[in-house]
């Protein structure tokens with residue numbers, strides 16, 4: 626009798642029959658972006674959620690992510706197509722014993738409210754692992770989209786495995802006050818490096834210096850880049866973490882030390898442009914300083930995903946990693962949030978709280 630009771634308790638915990646009655650809303654891209662993304666590039670569609678099969682979970686999105694890659698990637702999809710993106714979602718029904726109702730997952734489910742997924746099933750090529758969030762104590766679950774998610778792992782692996790900084794070296798970061806950049810700088814300080822950031826407002830620069838411990842931060846919109854480098858990096862630059870591309874990157878790369886390393890993470894300065902900008906030639910600096918310049922995509926470390934999450938979680942718990950979020954509100958405001966982030970409204974990670 627006790628065994629039967631325990632079985633029934635377990636079954637109730639694992640599987641609530643809400644699917645079948647649930648409808649999901651999702652964004653479908655119907656026009657390719659031209660310049661800034663627009664609401665009229667999308668339609669919002671309602672979809673029935675089928676019953677759960679063995680091994681599946683049904684989740685309800687709590688936070689949706691807006692990331693720069695969304696602006697850059699969609700040109701590769703045939704229209705109409707479901708909008709891509711990460712989310713942190715609560716498990717509301719489960720037929721998977723390791724993913725019980727009430728826990729949170731981070732998954733690449735797209736801009737949608739409800740999703741059925743199968744933890745452990747092979748992921749689509751280029752996608753990121755579906756992960757169960759650890760207990761975050763006082764921190765919001767949205768960190769699964771920021772310091773404890775894709776941007777956190779981009780900072781961790783990009784800096785450690787591409788830049789390979791040594792204590793005492795100088796690291797320069799562009800896009801320094803954003804999700805990835807603000808995280809890279811803090812890891813750099815944790816590794817004993819001198820850290821210089823470039824960001825788009827004086828307020829962001831003050832935050833980087835006063836709150837995050839950057840040695841210098843400069844407003845790239847109002848500062849002469851070469852003068853800033855002379856002031857901030859008197860021993861020149863050993864590692865450059867490039868989030869923005871364009872002319873500022875050419876200037877920084879021509880100010881590097883012999884055998885400097887460049888992690889080319891992104892080029893947000895041109896994502897909204899219809900024609901690619903021309904920049905000062907880089908090959909002389911690369912050749913004569915024997916620089917190592919390497920682009921990367923964070924999903925390269927799919928099989929070591931947990932290593933990055935755990936390292937960042939430890940720094941967070943030790944007070945060695947701080948974060949800020951720009952939280953937008955409402956499923957209907959996804960496009961405003963994406964545009965806001967691309968315009969630089971955010972310090973730290975931009976996320977959307979669905980309800």
Ligand SMILES: NC(=O)C1=CN([C@@H]2O[C@H](COP(=O)(O)OP(=O)(O)OC[C@H]3O[C@@H](n4cnc5c(N)ncnc54)[C@H](OP(=O)(O)O)[C@@H]3O)[C@@H](O)[C@H]2O)C=CC1
Nearest residue numbers: 693803804805824825868890891892893894921922923969
């Ligand atoms: N390779 C990979 O695997 C990954 C790459 N990335 C890349 O990393 C970069 C940062 O991403 P993420 O941290 O998520 O985003 P952020 O949180 O940094 O947000 C984007 C920021 O870009 C800055 N920006 C916008 N336009 C320009 C411009 N013309 N010149 C310089 N800066 C600009 C804005 O800050 P400001 O006020 O300073 O201008 C804005 O806040 C992006 O290039 C992205 O594509 C991100 C994740 C994974």
Ligand SMILES: CCCCCCCCC/C=C/C=O
Nearest residue numbers: 693694709751752891922923
């Ligand atoms: C195809 C959708 C999944 C995208 C996974 C996220 C990888 C981020 C790589 C970012 C590149 C530039 O911003």
